[in-house]
Amino acid sequence: MSEVAKLPKPQLRGLLTSQIKRNLVFGAVFAFVVTAAYKMNINDKRKIKYAEFYKNYDPQREYEQMKKAGIFQSARPE
Amino acid sequence: MTGHQIARVLSRQAKAITVQSASAGTVAHHGHHEIRDHVKDKIGKREVVGYGYNGQPTYVDRLDFPFPAIRYKEPNAEIQLLREKEKGDWKKLTTEEKKALYRASFRQTLAEVQAPTGEWKSILGVTLFGMSVAVWFYILMKKYVYPPLPPTMAPEWQEAQLKRMIEQRQNRIEGLASQYDYETQKWKE
Numbered sequence: 123m124s125e126v127a128k129l130p131k132p133q134l135r136g137l138l139t140s141q142i143k144r145n146l147v148f149g150a151v152f153a154f155v156v157t158a159a160y161k162m163n164i165n166d167k168r169k170i171k172y173a174e175f176y177k178n179y180d181p182q183r184e185y186e187q188m189k190k191a192g193i194f195q196s197a198r199p200e
Numbered sequence: 201m202t203g204h205q206i207a208r209v210l211s212r213q214a215k216a217i218t219v220q221s222a223s224a225g226t227v228a229h230h231g232h233h234e235i236r237d238h239v240k241d242k243i244g245k246r247e248v249v250g251y252g253y254n255g256q257p258t259y260v261d262r263l264d265f266p267f268p269a270i271r272y273k274e275p276n277a278e279i280q281l282l283r284e285k286e287k288g289d290w291k292k293l294t295t296e297e298k299k300a301l302y303r304a305s306f307r308q309t310l311a312e313v314q315a316p317t318g319e320w321k322s323i324l325g326v327t328l329f330g331m332s333v334a335v336w337f338y339i340l341m342k343k344y345v346y347p348p349l350p351p352t353m354a355p356e357w358q359e360a361q362l363k364r365m366i367e368q369r370q371n372r373i374e375g376l377a378s379q380y381d382y383e384t385q386k387w388k389e
Contacts, residue, residue, distance in 0.1 A: 171373055187382065188367060188369065193368050
């Protein structure tokens with residue numbers, strides 16, 4: 123039998139505990155990263171979009187345009 | 201368990217590793233009606249050699265349990281001779297004899313069991329054929345069964361509907377109307 127490189131000895135005791143600890147860390151990090159990414163790319167982006175929209179928003183002008191298009195039942199165009 | 205039943209189970213286990221008698225199927229009893237063993241009826245003269253994967257004397261080639269309960273072939277004169285020889289030194293058996301002994305006890309080698317069968321081709325073919333039949337069914341349904349589409353599906357109606365949605369400024373920040381430029385009366389992006 124030819125010699126091949128020896129593997130490192132695997133952990134034989136307390137495997138479940140150490141696995142749980144490792145998985146807790148991974149899970150916490152993953153959850154944090156995903157939450158942060160979601161907040162930045164979706165929540166904050168949406169807030170920016172709304173802020174941009176309402177910065178120069180003129181509701182009166184909008185109302186006149188919509189009235190002219192004829193979509194209101196109680197505010198007909200002239 | 202009554203004494204009767206215990207005795208029956210023990211005598212059954214003692215019979216488990218013996219050659220089956222020619223009167224296939226019936227189990228010896230203590231004066232009750234005859235009960236047929238429907239599995240044992242089918243194996244003919246085949247020798248039971250172990251418990252098998254579930255206790256029944258069946259032959260199955262299984263990778264996860266490669267020890268069938270019965271031999272594959274029924275015994276004949278040549279195999280009986282080889283069995284006697286098998287009781288001695290195996291180095292004295294020729295390769296042909298070893299193969300004959302193997303094939304008497306097993307249907308396929310494990311390599312043969314694992315070998316690709318090409319079954320996936322027929323599975324794929326039949327599946328695609330079935331899908332095409334379904335498409336034919338849809339064509340026939342559309343032609344002969346379904347009532348006509350409602351007027352709201354006509355393109356002119358849909359365009360008028362879209363125009364109304366834009367005029368109402370539906371979803372004007374993130375959705376439909378946000379893609380429309382009201383200054384130039386044209387779609388953005």
